[in-house]
Amino acid sequence: AQKITQTQPGMFVQEKEAVTLDCTYDTSDPSYGLFWYKQPSSGEMIFLIYQGSYDQQNATEGRYSLNFQKARKSANLVISASQLGDSAMYFCAMRERNTGNQFYFGTGTSLTVIP
Amino acid sequence: DGGITQSPKYLFRKEGQNVTLSCEQNLNHDAMYWYRQDPGQGLRLIYYSQIVNDFQKGDIAEGYSVSREKKESFPLTVTSAQKNPTAFYLCASSMLGQGNHEQYFGPGTRLTVT
Numbered sequence: 001a002q003k004i005t006q007t008q009p010g011m012f013v014q015e016k017e018a019v020t021l022d023c024t025y026d027t028s029d030p031s032y033g034l035f036w037y038k039q040p041s042s043g044e045m046i047f048l049i050y051q052g053s054y055d056q057q058n059a060t061e062g063r064y065s066l067n068f069q070k071a072r073k074s075a076n077l078v079i080s081a082s083q084l085g086d087s088a089m090y091f092c093a094m095r096e097r098n099t100g101n102q103f104y105f106g107t108g109t110s111l112t113v114i115p
Numbered sequence: 116d117g118g119i120t121q122s123p124k125y126l127f128r129k130e131g132q133n134v135t136l137s138c139e140q141n142l143n144h145d146a147m148y149w150y151r152q153d154p155g156q157g158l159r160l161i162y163y164s165q166i167v168n169d170f171q172k173g174d175i176a177e178g179y180s181v182s183r184e185k186k187e188s189f190p191l192t193v194t195s196a197q198k199n200p201t202a203f204y205l206c207a208s209s210m211l212g213q214g215n216h217e218q219y220f221g222p223g224t225r226l227t228v229t
Binding site: 033035037042043044045047050052091093095101102103105106107108110 | 203216218
């Protein structure tokens with residue numbers, strides 16, 4: 001079974017609007033961390049936001065927030081007030097305590113911001 | 116400045132040749148990783164290492180080899196046995212353990228084999 005599932009291969013959003021990128025995960029480990037990365041066309045991977053499985057509140061970092069629904073095993077990324085520079089690939093990832101230091105990545109979502 | 120360096124950024128090789136991709140980090144991280152990314156695809160784990168002189172195979176280790184003789188360095192060799200080596204290769208590192216320990220990535224190496 002896939003550890004991380006991103007079902008949206010491509011998304012479009014109007015500049016200044018908000019957009020939600022979906023991510024669901026599969027784990028039986030009670031202790032895990034969820035990460036979102038941005039990959040512009042240059043190829044570098046940029047860490048955006050982290051959510052721990054025991055965190056009571058949804059994580060926020062500037063215009064990025066994580067909609068963490070533990071019972072549904074979803075960790076959607078919300079980008080508010082989209083900017084043209086947000087156009088990139090976005091990857092959801094998970095790290096489990098039991099599997100040590102291995103990270104599992106989804107297949108990514110390509111976001112295009114339309115002026 | 117702490118970070119991860121990969122060199123070179125672009126690499127061209129003829130089929131049948133082995134090629135080694137460099138990855139160095141000065142973040143004092145114990146864990147290091149190699150990923151392969153094909154166009155429009157996600158990241159696939161090739162090898163990872165949690166400690167010097169030890170490493171584990173990832174999902175697509177066939178045709179690749181690594182070494183971890185120093186904490187700072189984790190070079191990846193793409194051997195002639197790798198059937199389709201043309202891809203974008205990303206190296207990453209992280210702290211061991213739990214918590215908010217994200218992976219830090221290098222800028223990547225684009226390998227083209229003809």
